[in-house]
Amino acid sequence: MSARSQLLRRASRATSACCRGTLVALHSDGADASELAPLCVGLEAELDVLAPQAARSRNPFLSSAPPDDPRWRAYGGFRWFARDDAGHPEPASFGDSLWQLEQLARELHERGAAPVYLVGYRDGATLALGAALAFPELLSGVIAIDGARPEIPGWSERHAIPADLPVEEIRAGYTDPRGAAGALREFLERRWRS
């Protein structure tokens, strides 16, 4: 039985022989796999950068229209999960995305592409923090840009991020995730030094 992640993804490979693992970049609500490429520029020299794309289209009729397509005026991009009235992630879609991400992390371990680092923006950050709660043993670091920890009554209070997993939450209100590129690089370099 295969349990591979079914997420569509965009990959850029480290060119050097001294690959330091894989950075998995999780886009925000309404974006797609290309969103965080500018944030990760320069990191490809040292890490494989893998950007999966949420499966849930915000517009089920018009998946992946080109950015300038007028069909996007109504909706665009993809989302990891829905939210309820209280702003909590809806469990079924959040859980499905988290499960897909878990399979991806396992895949990376199996093919020797670990350590695995996660960077997420907005809802992607919330998903990354969910991953830190659900399967921290597969991760070597999480950086969350403008995302809150997921609050799912009945689940999140039963989980805690272990103290030995480096997690950095940036809450600077970036309107452009590129603004966090320096912080991301510093975070990774600290991991590499330690």
Added chain:
Amino acid sequence: MPPERANGVSRRDFLGLAGAAGAALTAAACASAPATTASGETTPFDHETDVAVVGSGAAGAIAAVYAHERGAQVLVLEKGPVFGGTTAKSGGVYWIPNHPIERERGLKEPRETTLRAMCRASYPVLFDEKKPRFGLPQNEYELIETFYDRGADAVVGLEKMGALVSMPADVLVGPMPDYFEPPDAAKIVDRRYWARKPDGTFGLGDEMMRQLKSALETRKVPVLMGHRAVRMIANAKREVVGLEARRLGGAPVRIRARRGVVFASGGYTHNPELVLNFQPGPVFGGCAVPTNEGDFVAMAEAQGAKLGHMQSAWRAQIVLEQALQFSSTPDDVFMPPGDSMILVNRLGVRVVDEKANYNERTRVHYVWDPVRHEWINLLLFMIYDQRTAELYGGRFPVPAAGTSAPYVISAPTLGALGTALDTRLGQLADRTGGARLDKTFAKTLTGTVARWNQMSARGVDLDFQRGERIYDRDWHLKIWSFPNQGTKHALAQKNVTMHPLSARGPYHAIVLAAGTLDTNGGPVINRKAQVLDATGQAIPGLYGAGNCIASPTGPYYYAGGGTLGPAVTFGCIAGEGAAQESPKELA
């Protein structure tokens, strides 16, 4: 190797929280409780209202708005944590005949002409235009007639109340044809509508549900989230007078509904037992929200309801590997994108017009081979070349340029593609009844592709007439499969849906299986949206609309919005009807 996990897979934690853990609970609750109850009077109710509505998708929310408009006190129950059901993740299009906008635009199609086309599409074997009711049984005819007569009123009424502002759906890419496209159609008549956003642009399903939710809030209609209806409460006269629900944690909640109960709780796509017992063959999943487990079926049966169209569904193909991981798929394959693309079965033969509408096309999966003793089209393989990958990449399920997807199998030659495909099928075999490619697949596929290429060069599909219907061409080019700009490929000339597969690889394959938007069978209603018992009498106080009831248009999907059109119409009728019932005694 990855470290071992102590707690299994994270998603399983969540499915329980989402309410999916209730299968056992429903069975127990429904089986143990006969309809009539004297205990109803002794146990206090947690809520009292005139009309209780179960489900917060289009049918439920509209029933609630109309019940309120008719002066009733209304309460809505939603099983999931998110308002709006499957409607909120849908395109949000509703097909409505004879809307005033249609008449303003100069279309003066006589009532009988449209009704005839609807009856013929829904029940082609019964249809006889010389007979009364075009040959349809009384109730089946009246439901279609009521949809025609009342649909526009329902939509216009919502607009007048400020509950849902609509606009024609042809603003996007011009008028699109219906799916039945009668042979005598003089011109394309687009009867699709969708929500208009406050800024004047169009909105999809989540905009539709945002407006309806806001309408309920304005009217102070309470919506109980995370409440799953598990049992109806009836009095000694078998009138439905209330409901029992369960909250997420399992606590019972009793609701007194003085005038009536409206069910609009969705189909049963995610209930494996009902799928097994009622669908014509395997259904691997679908895009309905995961809470659609057919709860209404057992509850209505306990009240003696008559079931109808249980074998039916709004069908679409799905990516098998997505569905095997989670039956509630993110998206369905409404049309396989591309022109240099064919679908073949495990023998390597084409079996269908790949561009036919999804509801019809998906039925080809249910072909039983009596000699091989198998569903010969259980899985279909979408085979395409690099041209389609580039020109149509990004149209689901073909990945956009620069991305890849694990469910895409690629190889440099067609022969190698067959080998890789069979290896993948081997990995999935424990969940597909062991489906593998036939040993003749590679040879047959070579011949199939050669024939396809010959036919494509002439632009004529002698086998399945692909591209002959307006639907095939327009929906291919404008919606499901619109081409990317700036590639080196020109559109196919003679038949825009057909292009030869390249003589050179790489080639790609995606495994498709039968899925649904949702099922559309359930208790039968009459033209007043009252649920009928086995003898055809209305069960007092019980109404239904949407995908939880036997589809008022039968198994037929008239056009984009063929699902939501009847849901809007009968949601309105159900809400009004329940509100106008006289209050019923508990005893």
